[in-house]
Amino acid sequence: MSTLKVACVIPTYNGRRDLERLLDSLDRQTAVFDTLVVDSSSSDGTFELAESRCPNVLRIDSRDFNHGGTRQMMVERHPEYDVYVFMTQDAYLEDPEALANIAWPFTDTRIGAVCGRQLAHLDASPLAEHARLFNYPPTSQVKSLEDAPRLGIKTAFASNSFCAYRREALMQVGGFPQHVILSEDMYVAAKMLMAGWKVAYEGSACCRHSHNYTLWEEFRRYFDIGVFHAREPWIRQTFGGAGGEGLRYVLSELKFLGAKRLSAWPGSFLRNAVKLFAYKLSQQERHLPRALKKRLGMYKRYWDSPYA
Known part of the structure; x- marks a missing residue:
């Protein structure tokens, strides 16, 4: 971690309470990193909160937001970082070591991306809780293209709520795509695997994130x-x-x-x-x-x- 320059990038939109909780969890981290916020013209005080607590805040028109394109814009605006940890505003880090734990696998120079573990929010429904337990086990894993026959599409599994990317690998595969409706995270992970990189799942890097969907x-x-x-x-x-x-x-x-x-x-x-x-x-x-x-x-x- 000490040799890597890390940025935590957070796209926001009308999520002031969620962002405050996330920023509080970032303040407790032991890792050294910078926080970058890109806000899509929030109207509920999210932008003002971000400005008051983060030195690097960018405001864009909400019509210009794109899941992949906005994230790639932040990577291109800040080329000084080795690793970008992307989070969504409705997630927050579970413990002070979460960022350090998601960054340490990058000491293996073959790893292009690391996905962290998601635990259900404390108010999660039983079905939402199970979804996190099923998809995000405690056991860490490093995957390569050779694992595809065994793991299938889960070889390229990634989530934009808590996932880190090595800049070198990200740029080699063309960065985040603008043309996809979502799943820019899986798209990039798949491209990295096909280019010979490995993708890690780090069970010790934990955040809270879930949805009680109707x-x-x-x-x-x-x-x-x-x-x-x-x-x-x-x-x-x-x-x-x-x-x-x-x-x-x-x-x-x-x-x-x-x-x-x-x-x-x-x-x-x-x-x-x-x-x-x-x-x-x-x-x-x-x-x-x-x-x-x-x-x-x-x-x-x-x-x-x-x-x-």
């Missing part, structure tokens, strides 16, 4: 995920599909709920069916009118962009 929000989220995969078929062609991961997830969720929460089982089945339907529907998005896709998806502004 059924409709789950549908919209998975519709957007499906759009991403439909438009980037090379990822599944290279790494394979989920390989039965969906069934394992459902069985794991039912086991987590257990006999004491049998009343939650119907909701579990319904929620997973909704996610599957949304994903399958969006695989055919090329045949759907843009106005309908805008209504069905979560990231509506994408459909007004030149990439839609």
Whole structure:
């Protein structure tokens, strides 16, 4: 960590309370780093809070925000860093060693990205809690392209809520893409793996982050995920599909709920069916009118962009 110059980059929009909690957790870190905030013209005091606590704050028009493009803009504006830790405003670091722990794997010069572990928020629903337990285990792992036959698409798993990138590797693969609706994190991780880099998952680097989505929000989220995969078929062609991961997830969720929460089982089945339907529907998005896709998806502004 001492030989690497690290920046923590946070895109924000109307999340003052969340940002305050995140900044408080950053203040407690033992690591040496700089904080960079890019705010999409918030109207709730988020920008003013960031300015009062961070020396590097950029304000952009909300219409100019792009999941990949805005992050890449920050990388290009600040070329002096070796590692960029990207976080979302609704996450916060679990302990004072979190940033140090997500940065230390970069001592291996073959590692291009490190994804941290996400723990559910303290007010998370049982289903939201299980999602974090299933997708973010405590065991660390280093993955390469050779792991694709065993791990499938999870080889390239990454999350923009708490993920770090080596500048050299990021720039080698062309940086974050502007044209994707979301999952710019998986896109970059996949490109790095294909270029010969390794991607790490660090179970000791922990943040709190989860969502208590409604059924409709789950549908919209998975519709957007499906759009991403439909438009980037090379990822599944290279790494394979989920390989039965969906069934394992459902069985794991039912086991987590257990006999004491049998009343939650119907909701579990319904929620997973909704996610599957949304994903399958969006695989055919090329045949759907843009106005309908805008209504069905979560990231509506994408459909007004030149990439839609």
